Amino acid sequence: MAKGGYMSGIFGSSPVSPLQQHMSKVYKCAQELVPLFNAVINEDWGEVARLNQVISDLENEADDLKKELRLNLPKGLFMPVNRQDLLEVLLMQDKIANKAKDISGLILGRHLKLPECIHEDYIRFVERCVAAVKQARKAINEFDELVETGFSGREVEIVTEMITRLDEIESDTDTLQADIFAEIFTIEETLPPIQVMFLYKVIEQTGDIADHAENVGSRLQLMLAR
Amino acid sequence: MDQMTIYLILAGVFGLFMAWGIGANDVANAMATSVGSRALTLKQAVILAAIFEFAGAYLAGGEVTKTIRKGIVEADAFTADPNLLIWGMLAALLAAGTWLAIASRKGWPVSTTHSIVGAVVGFAAVGVGMDAVNWGKVGTIVMSWVVSPLLAGTLAFLVFKSIQKLILNSDNPVESSIKFGPIYLFMVGFLIAMVTIKKGLKHIGLDLDTEQAFLYSTLLGVAVAFLGSYLIRKVKTDPKADKKFHYTNVERIFAVLMIFTASAMAFAHGSNDVANAVGPMAAVISTAQSGLIASKSALPGWVLLVGGIGIVIGLATFGYKVIATVGKSITELTPSRGFAAEIAAAATVVLASFTGIPISTTHTLVGAVLGVGIARGIGAIDMRVVGNIFMSWVVTLPAGGLLAILFFFTFKGIFS
Numbered sequence: 001m002a003k004g005g006y007m008s009g010i011f012g013s014s015p016v017s018p019l020q021q022h023m024s025k026v027y028k029c030a031q032e033l034v035p036l037f038n039a040v041i042n043e044d045w046g047e048v049a050r051l052n053q054v055i056s057d058l059e060n061e062a063d064d065l066k067k068e069l070r071l072n073l074p075k076g077l078f079m080p081v082n083r084q085d086l087l088e089v090l091l092m093q094d095k096i097a098n099k100a101k102d103i104s105g106l107i108l109g110r111h112l113k114l115p116e117c118i119h120e121d122y123i124r125f126v127e128r129c130v131a132a133v134k135q136a137r138k139a140i141n142e143f144d145e146l147v148e149t150g151f152s153g154r155e156v157e158i159v160t161e162m163i164t165r166l167d168e169i170e171s172d173t174d175t176l177q178a179d180i181f182a183e184i185f186t187i188e189e190t191l192p193p194i195q196v197m198f199l200y201k202v203i204e205q206t207g208d209i210a211d212h213a214e215n216v217g218s219r220l221q222l223m224l225a226r
Numbered sequence: 227m228d229q230m231t232i233y234l235i236l237a238g239v240f241g242l243f244m245a246w247g248i249g250a251n252d253v254a255n256a257m258a259t260s261v262g263s264r265a266l267t268l269k270q271a272v273i274l275a276a277i278f279e280f281a282g283a284y285l286a287g288g289e290v291t292k293t294i295r296k297g298i299v300e301a302d303a304f305t306a307d308p309n310l311l312i313w314g315m316l317a318a319l320l321a322a323g324t325w326l327a328i329a330s331r332k333g334w335p336v337s338t339t340h341s342i343v344g345a346v347v348g349f350a351a352v353g354v355g356m357d358a359v360n361w362g363k364v365g366t367i368v369m370s371w372v373v374s375p376l377l378a379g380t381l382a383f384l385v386f387k388s389i390q391k392l393i394l395n396s397d398n399p400v401e402s403s404i405k406f407g408p409i410y411l412f413m414v415g416f417l418i419a420m421v422t423i424k425k426g427l428k429h430i431g432l433d434l435d436t437e438q439a440f441l442y443s444t445l446l447g448v449a450v451a452f453l454g455s456y457l458i459r460k461v462k463t464d465p466k467a468d469k470k471f472h473y474t475n476v477e478r479i480f481a482v483l484m485i486f487t488a489s490a491m492a493f494a495h496g497s498n499d500v501a502n503a504v505g506p507m508a509a510v511i512s513t514a515q516s517g518l519i520a521s522k523s524a525l526p527g528w529v530l531l532v533g534g535i536g537i538v539i540g541l542a543t544f545g546y547k548v549i550a551t552v553g554k555s556i557t558e559l560t561p562s563r564g565f566a567a568e569i570a571a572a573a574t575v576v577l578a579s580f581t582g583i584p585i586s587t588t589h590t591l592v593g594a595v596l597g598v599g600i601a602r603g604i605g606a607i608d609m610r611v612v613g614n615i616f617m618s619w620v621v622t623l624p625a626g627g628l629l630a631i632l633f634f635f636t637f638k639g640i641f642s
Contacts, residue, residue, distance in 0.1 A: 006333065006334075006335035007254070007255040007258040007259075007588060007591065007592070008551075008555035008556045009608060010595060010607055010615070011604070011606070013605075013606060014558045014605025014606045016605050074608075078596075078599055078606070078608075078609045078612075079607075080602035080603065144471060147602070147605055148394065148471075148472075148473045148560065148562075149390060149395060149473075150386065150387075150394075150601045150602040151602045153391075153394065154395055155395070155472075
């Protein structure tokens with residue numbers, strides 16, 4: 001007779017754990033930017049090339065996770081969160097990894113050097129941006145607890161607190177970014193113009209990492225509010 | 227062998243086969259949420275299911291059996307030729323059994339209840355005449371198929387919200403679950419005892435008045451609560467386990483609490499679904515023995531006993547495999563959700579059994595699961611599957627009816 005009760009079919013595969021896995025992968029990917037910029041400062045281009053490969057691999061793995069999650073989210077799924085919001089969070093998470101890949105590619109491709117006066121500030125800036133990603137991951141890691149509590153009570157407060165903290169980190173990175181811009185502006189004349197152009201671009205893209213992390217948080221906040 | 231003996235043997239065989247089918251297939255759906263949430267091991271689930279399915283069938287299955295046996299058809303229409311009822315009920319059993327066998331082979335989510343009601347209405351309306359059906363009763367039953375998932379869903383929503391408020395969102399969820407868990411168990415125990423005492427104990431020779439019923443139900447509820455309280459205090463909580471997922475220990479306690487709701491679910495299922503097998507069987511037996519439609523005659527207790535035994539045999543020979551399969555495929559349901567869904571579904575089904583209305587246990591449980599889902603408590607529910615389950619009766623009713631008509635005229639041709 002039957003191969004199994006049909007009741008089991010009503011439980012779809014929950015998107016929570018795949019989303020968390022994707023975020024972990026994205027964080028691992030972004031994390032590599034710190035050693036990458038250290039290698040840039042040391043002008044160790046072999047190491048930069050290696051790290052570029054690591055970042056690129058992690059970005060690919062994150063991409064695979066993203067595709068898998070999307071395929072497992074048919075329209076007929078009834079979830080505690082809006083499907084569109086969930087896909088947006090996923091997209092934002094993915095943009096972090098993409099951006100990390102763009103940065104490392106650009107640096108390797110142009111053997112971009114950082115002016116000495118910004119070395120220290122730049123590492124602090126990158127670390128802060130990666131901290132924003134870490135904070136976003138921390139918030140996403142509360143997703144299963146949110147489902148457990150049915151998006152209510154203290155758990156919502158905890159996550160809201162985390163998102164507020166994430167916003168603070170992001171605004172730190174804005175300040176650091178502005179400082180670095182100012183420093184470069186003062187020595188701009190002494191640098192080759194094309195290098196300056198790309199330098200500004202890399203700085204902006206590094207800042208984007210924190211922006212995307214903040215976006216992950218704000219999309220998560222939308223889910224809390226439903 | 228005279229015809230009456232043949233009828234009795236056929237009724238016994240068909241009825242037992244249906245009961246076997248219920249044990250083999252349907253129990254798994256009723257127990258799915260328990261095994262799926264890892265609250266019970268397979269062996270525990272099967273043993274509990276056997277005990278409580280049997281108890282439910284034997285102690286509280288009488289009212290629904292009465293409905294299937296003589297509530298859907300108009301007894302007056304058969305007084306001229308009681309054989310019509312015998313052939314019809316045999317045909318209904320065979321039709322429902324056949325349809326269920328086809329459906330489960332194909333993996334279609336059909337309900338025993340819908341099959342048998344469709345079959346009984348089918349043979350009576352077409353084989354005998356439109357006025358052979360008690361349409362008022364049928365209307366009530368069909369209405370209850372809409373109402374029961376809604377009621378279970380609403381109850382599940384409220385139970386889950388109360389669990390959120392009292393336990394999950396409290397300062398110390400583990401302590402709160404130890405404190406409030408037994409209160410839920412009291413309600414489960416009380417409700418089931420009440421239904422059993424009010425409706426079930428007469429045929430085993432006990433007749434209690436309302437006051438006594440209330441007293442004994444309270445006592446049983448308290449006993450269940452104490453047993454539960456004792457068991458959850460024994461659960462070893464490990465603060466380290468909460469590091470990764472903050473509610474690991476609470477879920478461990480709910481897993482124990484769920485043993486009780488799983489038992490309640492099995493009891494509820496037995497009390498409502500046993501009628502699908504023994505209702506028609508009882509109709510054949512009493513008609514064959516007395517030669518007329520004994521609309522006043524009481525239900526013989528042993529009929530329910532046969533049904534209960536049939537279900538347990540089905541469970542032991544085949545059902546345990548289905549339970550294992552179902553358990554493996556449900557991984558997203560944690561005990562606290564299963565607990566809320568089962569309390570709601572069991573309460574709804576037991577109430578239906580109390581009033582003698584045959585409803586689909588599966589639909590009720592699906593309704594309850596959706597209720598928890600609406601409270602944002604479940605990661606993902608596949609609405610396409612839910613839709614298929616809910617829509618299945620639209621096909622099952624006419625299918626059961628058509629097959630019953632076919633078998634009815636076949637029997638009529640053979641025996642008259």
